[in-house]
Amino acid sequence: MKVFQIGAAGGIGRRLATLLTARGDEVTGMHRGPAQAEVIAATGAIPLHGDLIADSVDDLAAKFHGHDAIVFSAGAHGTGMDQTSLIDGRGLEKAADAARFAGVARFVLVSVFPDAGRDRETTPGFENYMRVKKTADAYLVGTDLDWLIIRPGTLRDEPGSGLVTAGLAIEYGDVRRDDVAAFIDVALHRPALNRVILELTEGHTPVADAIELVLERSTTLRR
Numbered sequence: 389m390k391v392f393q394i395g396a397a398g399g400i401g402r403r404l405a406t407l408l409t410a411r412g413d414e415v416t417g418m419h420r421g422p423a424q425a426e427v428i429a430a431t432g433a434i435p436l437h438g439d440l441i442a443d444s445v446d447d448l449a450a451k452f453h454g455h456d457a458i459v460f461s462a463g464a465h466g467t468g469m470d471q472t473s474l475i476d477g478r479g480l481e482k483a484a485d486a487a488r489f490a491g492v493a494r495f496v497l498v499s500v501f502p503d504a505g506r507d508r509e510t511t512p513g514f515e516n517y518m519r520v521k522k523t524a525d526a527y528l529v530g531t532d533l534d535w536l537i538i539r540p541g542t543l544r545d546e547p548g549s550g551l552v553t554a555g556l557a558i559e560y561g562d563v564r565r566d567d568v569a570a571f572i573d574v575a576l577h578r579p580a581l582n583r584v585i586l587e588l589t590e591g592h593t594p595v596a597d598a599i600e601l602v603l604e605r606s607t608t609l610r611r
């Protein structure tokens with residue numbers, strides 16, 4: 389499979405690129421700065437310069453052309469409301485439009501768990517982030533792409549356990565970036581898992597089994 393990753397040098401992105409290349413997939417990783425090209429190359433993926441803000445929809449479509457799937461795990465990472473709107477918001481819309489133009493139907497988006505931040509005092513920046521993420525989800529759901537939206541709980545950098553809970557509605561919790569990457573790696577290779585929004589936390593079920601459970605329990609998803 390040829391996978392195009394947006395946010396490939398990020399915390400989830402570089403873990404996912406490593407897993408995908410290890411299983412023999414061909415991965416193109418989009419990056420903004422030269423240092424990120426080295427991070428991406430170290431995963432075995434092919435670095436390609438690109439920027440969700442500077443690139444047009446046509447620019448992105450040209451980059452996506454010939455790939456089988458796109459994974460979007462980019463984000464402004466607390467660099468300001470304007471950046472959040474341009475990257476997590478408009479950036480996602482541009483990428484989804486570009487995927488359609490390029491004929492790449494499979495599109496996996498890393499979004500956010502709706503219960504995030506409930507345990508602390510909120511800020512305007514965080515409220516904006518949550519609004520932008522929801523609007524981006526809604527935009528992708530409104531396309532005819534074979535989308536899959538994953539809403540992880542609070543991301544952690546401890547080594548992955550390989551054990552998760554995944555479902556349409558689950559209790560809020562943390563989840564390790566390693567395990568989010570492992571989940572996307574398996575999900576990308578289960579094409580029946582599409583047009584669904586999944587919440588994801590750490591748990592007690594091996595990643596591959598968690599995906600099969602979601603498929604089994606859904607009356608709308610077909611194997």
Ligand SMILES: NC(=O)c1ccc[n+]([C@@H]2O[C@H](COP(=O)([O-])OP(=O)(O)OC[C@H]3O[C@@H](n4cnc5c(N)ncnc54)[C@H](OP(=O)(O)O)[C@@H]3O)[C@@H](O)[C@H]2O)c1
Pocket residue numbers: 394395396397398399400401418419420421424438439440441442461462463464465475476479498499500501539540541542543544565
């Ligand atoms: N933190 C949490 O607890 C949490 C929980 C749930 C969901 N999430 C979401 O999970 C997603 C992935 O998380 P993560 O830890 O992997 O994030 P991350 O480490 O911040 O990675 C994000 C990547 O996006 C890239 N990026 C930013 N702006 C870009 C642009 N204009 N064009 C192209 N690439 C751009 C970044 O590159 P640069 O280095 O150039 O900026 C970086 O490589 C984020 O969208 C985040 O909102 C986070």
